[in-house]
Amino acid sequence: MRIIITGSPGTGKSIIAKKLAKLLDLELIDIKKIVKKKGISTEVDIKKLASALKFLKKKNNYIVEGHLACETKLPADYIFVLRTHPNILKKRLKKRKYGKKKLEENLMAEMLDYCTQRVEQVYGKKPLELDTANKTPEKSVLEIKNAIKQKKKKLDSVNYSKELKNYLKLKNE
Numbered sequence: 165m166r167i168i169i170t171g172s173p174g175t176g177k178s179i180i181a182k183k184l185a186k187l188l189d190l191e192l193i194d195i196k197k198i199v200k201k202k203g204i205s206t207e208v209d210i211k212k213l214a215s216a217l218k219f220l221k222k223k224n225n226y227i228v229e230g231h232l233a234c235e236t237k238l239p240a241d242y243i244f245v246l247r248t249h250p251n252i253l254k255k256r257l258k259k260r261k262y263g264k265k266k267l268e269e270n271l272m273a274e275m276l277d278y279c280t281q282r283v284e285q286v287y288g289k290k291p292l293e294l295d296t297a298n299k300t301p302e303k304s305v306l307e308i309k310n311a312i313k314q315k316k317k318k319l320d321s322v323n324y325s326k327e328l329k330n331y332l333k334l335k336n337e
């Protein structure tokens with residue numbers, strides 16, 4: 165089984181993927197670690213990343229996690245995009261001491277459904293979206309497991325257009 169877990173920074177990919185890998189006994193591949201090890205500049209170098217991930221072709225069982233997984237097509241049976249309400253995401257990212265610009269960029273990406281749209285474009289299919297805002301990581305892991313077992317075509321649906329409107333309004337004032 166080949167699972168991709170992507171989504172904006174702070175949506176819980178690492179914590180959830182780690183628990184899911186344990187539960188399903190799958191190898192866990194963390195894109196961030198590969199990027200660091202190979203010194204890939206993620207701002208521009210998606211081609212280099214794609215090449216560094218070519219080894220996945222030889223594997224049949226894994227969980228790949230990383231927000232960059234939405235940027236390049238990887239062999240996958242299941243693709244999950246983790247979602248988090250911008251107010252909650254803001255709190256999580258603030259704990260990481262993100263600067264104002266980085267915080268805004270990340271919240272904007274979440275409000276614009278960036279990862280979901282990107283997966284649709286890059287992989288040519290709709291991912292399953294999982295809202296991690298009001299559930300424990302453990303609950304998220306079980307929902308992913310059930311979605312796979314029950315071959316679900318849809319999980320949660322989120323809509324942050326109201327938050328985006330408010331955000332843009334505040335920016336203009």
Ligand SMILES: Nc1ncnc2c1ncn2[C@@H]1O[C@H](COP(=O)(O)OP(=O)(O)OP(=O)(O)O)[C@@H](O)[C@H]1O
Pocket residue numbers: 171172173174175176177178179180196230231256296297298299300301304
């Ligand atoms: N319900 C929840 N689900 C997931 N994470 C949660 C939840 N509540 C709080 N958190 C916290 O949010 C943070 C999520 O961080 P995590 O490192 O898993 O995100 P990530 O998606 O891997 O981010 P990045 O793309 O930067 O690697 C963790 O500190 C985690 O403890």
Ligand SMILES: [Mg+2]
Pocket residue numbers: 177178179196
């Ligand atoms: Mg992570």
